[in-house]
Amino acid sequence: PDQVSFGEVCVGESKIIKITLANRGTREIAAEELQLALDRAEFTITPRDNVVIPAGGSREIELAFSPIAAGALHDTLRISWQQLPGVNISHTVVPLAGAGVSAQRISGLSTLDFDDTNVNESSTKSYLLSNVGTCPLQVESLRISGRDSSEFSLAPNTPLAFTIPAGGSQEIHVIFSPVIVGAREARLVIANNDLARNPKQVTLQGNGAEFDIVITPDTLIFAGVPVGVSACDSVFIINKGTDAVTFSAAWTTELSPFDVQGNWPLVVGEGDTSGVALCFAPSDTGFFSGQLFLRSSEDKVFAVVLQGHGIAPIIAGVRQLDFAQVLAESGTKIIPYVFENQGDVELIVRPEPQLDETAVRNYFRILDGSESYTIPPRSQSKPVRIAFTPDSTGQFPGKLLIYSNAYNLQPNNSPFEVSLKGEGIAPGIKVEATEIDFRQIEINSSAVAPVIITNTGTANLFIEKITPLAAPYSLQLVEDFPPVPPGGSFVLEVKFSPGQEGRFEAQFEIHSNAFRRRQVLVQVTGAGIRTEKPQPCITVSSTELDFGRVRVRRDSTRIMEISNCGEAPLEITQISVQGEHFIIAEGGGFSLDRQETRTVPVTFKPRSAGAKLDEAVITSNDPAHKTVRVKLAGDGRANPNVAVRVTPAIFTPNGDTYNDEIKFDYKDFEVTEPVLRIFNIRGAVTATFKITDAGEFLWDGVDERRQRLNAGVYLWLIEDGGKTLGSGYISLVR
Incomplete structure (x- = not known):
């Protein structure tokens, strides 16, 4: 084939395609080497050498595609042939293509619930794991983890690694063996080759039971307790049996923020209910979990799940404000700053600006005052309007300090710090030159001198006005000067046109918005003289x-x-x-x-x-x-021998470049609209041409429609305005 396509092949599997190499010649051919241009490991060839094909025979080779990852792959099979006498092929090239696909998809319930099971007894449940994809699902391992993992186990003889074909399923048997009364929980972790769902986790839930004793609730929740505050609640022990039950001890998970209260042992009489007090004192924000354990005189342990949420005011916002560029002395930029209380407790704040340690002067101020106010939980602050007013050029740093009761700034009660920066900019002016001397200029003539105005500052320079110059000086002025960007310049031309002899002095002023140099004075001098100029003749x-x-x-x-x-x-x-x-x-x-x-x-x-x-x-x-x-x-x-000259008298327009055209020469005549007519031997007009006044015309034996005339003798006639210039006979030979 011209190319080989393996199509889609599941990752980890192989597809083999056999191709036939046929020798349709009359001599034996042999392949020196079969190789892959990119030598990809996913493509293989069998055999790779010593392929001999007799005259008129054929040979099969196997190509295999074994993708190790998802994605399209390409390579090229190149077969190099031995250069034998009579064999004129050097190599054969066959493109290869294939795509690795990971189309396996693991499926199953996210939770496996067990019935209430007596302490120190067991119950078994089956979990159905399915492959709803189109490629085999490889289960690499099974394990149980989590808080109460010791009370859950896999059934004996359960395979820990196996393959589920496309569309197939596999049962996994899990055993629940509680040793403590109360809610128990763990996770079944299934490692597999479904990249989008690896590992798959199944929650295992069960309840260790002692049917004469009920503890309620089985989960005690402390919702929204501020950090540093202690909140208390109770669980209750209900004795439904016929004898009193003694609980010798109670404790909570080690290092948790939960604490059990009361004196022990505790006796719960027949048909009685007793409460057990617990307190939650979070030292940090976030969610906390633990367990309360109660041990009875029969050495049975009962458990209650404990959950708590520590909350606090939390301040958050951008830590830097950039005021960019502001015009020095005359500019002010105001930025409203908004921050957030991301906590669940009211935030109390007091903002104030402060000088940066590297600054000499504070150019930042708060426009709304620095009074304290509160921000509700999960809310934004009111805008704090900060103004930047530089009075000189340069980079200026500053700080906005927000003092608050935010938990994330504890324990030092440090302020929430926002860096402020801004740049004071201003135009500068440089004038070249401020003194112009035209020296001596011939009267009734002119000279021009440039005045280059450059903006040396960091803001646009505006020329507000230029005072006029007294005669014989003049300025090339415009009504509105365009702004000059930083580093830019423009040329102002001063013209000196003396009308009489003598020395002339004048000056003009350039008024602009340049920083601390609003006016620039330019002085102009020159002399008018009279000299004799050399002249052309x-x-x-x-x-x-x-x-x-x-x-x-x-x-x-x-x-x-x-x-x-x-x-x-x-x-x-x-x-x-x-x-x-x-x-x-x-x-x-x-x-x-x-x-x-x-x-x-x-x-x-x-x-x-x-x-x-x-x-x-x-x-x-x-x-x-x-x-x-x-x-x-x-x-x-006039030429006394005026005549139309025709050469040659016999012409042969057959394309051999010899006498293919006949020339009519009428240069001796003054003509306006000359016309050439060709007549056959019977006097009928066969062609008419409007010729030019250039004095000559070349004819190749065709009429005005480019149709060839037959061989024969023809009469020609040239007229101009009804006047005959000449006529005669010519012979056309084909």
Whole structure:
């Protein structure tokens, strides 16, 4: 097969699949090795080597999947073949897949109840354990544990380990042999391979009986007794027999918070009832259990189950409040703090803030006062509003101390401590530079100096206003400056535009919310001067270019020289002509250093006969001659031997690249909308083409619908606006 799937297999079991390797060739083949790519222990191969398959024969191999845990598994069987003469296969690959499942499920009652059984006698009950899953259930061990485990046992010959198949069940016999009068309890613990229910525990319950003596209640419960307080109650001995019964001693479970009261021995007369006092004094919170034991003169022991719940006020809440960042001097952040009484007794509290040992000053305060108040059991406190108001920047610690009667803070009556922390933040300002000197600036020109404003603080910096500058200075101002984040900056530009000579001084102020530096003064100085600037100068080699006579659609080129006769760079921004007969390929956009010359070709290509006039317009940065005009003149002459030239006269459009097309050359004509028509020998139009004014047209022997024309002699005719340019015969050979 192309792949092998084992499907789902129970953990601990195996599934075997046999596959056949067939040799359909004419030569013997042999496998050097059968191996697994991942070498997983869950997959095995038999055999792993020495597999020889004769020509036309086959060989079986066994694949086994034995999952040891639940989950899908994959591997690959790789068979390496010997490289024998005439054998051209190197290896065979077969993917393997399987899934281990743990589908066993243990089932049975959670409690096994025994009938009342006389002390020193026994009774037996059966417990039915079932497997409601689809995989075998492995019971690994059986044992009895718990408070009265010595009075319960497994029946003789009970197997301690066994397997229950899917859907099967097994009976377990348990013996109850009480030695004490009263309620007895233990647990049957069943270790198994059902991971979700391992171990399974069954409660074993029975009552040791002495039918002439009744002790009630069989369980005495002390509910909700505060820690440090003692609560008392009684159990009663009822003598239903015909003789008085003497109880020589009474005691409780060792080290338990239960204590028996009264004097012993105690005599209970025929038909009488006597009470036995017990007290519960919890030293801690939580649930407690124990037993009261009563010994009769017949050396029989009676037992009563004791249960108690110690309660106390318990304070709980988060131990840290973070006020994050608050603006220094002007900011306050308030956090309502709520804590809980998780106990079952009323909690009395008194909160107050306190300076942290590492702090110099307390920036935290309680807004609601520090009076004491009570919190009912299992309730939340009213919010304690804590305010943080820093007057400087930095990290500030503090404490909230809550004094209370909480049991979990005993025995030292220490307060419930909540750490407080907050950070005072503020914007800072740094101005580069606070003194600007433009030195000397040419009058009627401008210079710009940047003023970099940086926020050196930890909060957003807001520029509230900037006072204006007196002329000839100016500021690039906006109505609303965007906030500057910590570490950010922006650039303010100061512009100096002197209109006259002289020295100028001015100043402006930057107003912001910067911490302890609300105003920054910037002083500006500069001088206006007058100097002669070097200028560019343009000269052109000729103000006129005459191209003389040029045939239509032919061209002639002249050279125009442009020079910079000035002392500053000359910028040629554009060179242009208006008409279509003169062409300047270089349209400007270049610069000439001083005394530099550049040649610019000008071409005359008349499109029709007659005299042609135009101008080359040169635009530059020469302040004296921003525009220079050069006159252009030429005479378009018609070709005296005007004719349409057709080559070759015979063409063969068969795809061999030789004479596949015929060319119609009409460059000597000035045309607007030329049309080529092809006629057959009988004078019928077989093709019509609208050709361009480019001067030539190539035809490959098809009509305007790209249908091939038959071989033969055809008449061609080229017209333009009703005027015949030429006609003639051509031969098409296929």
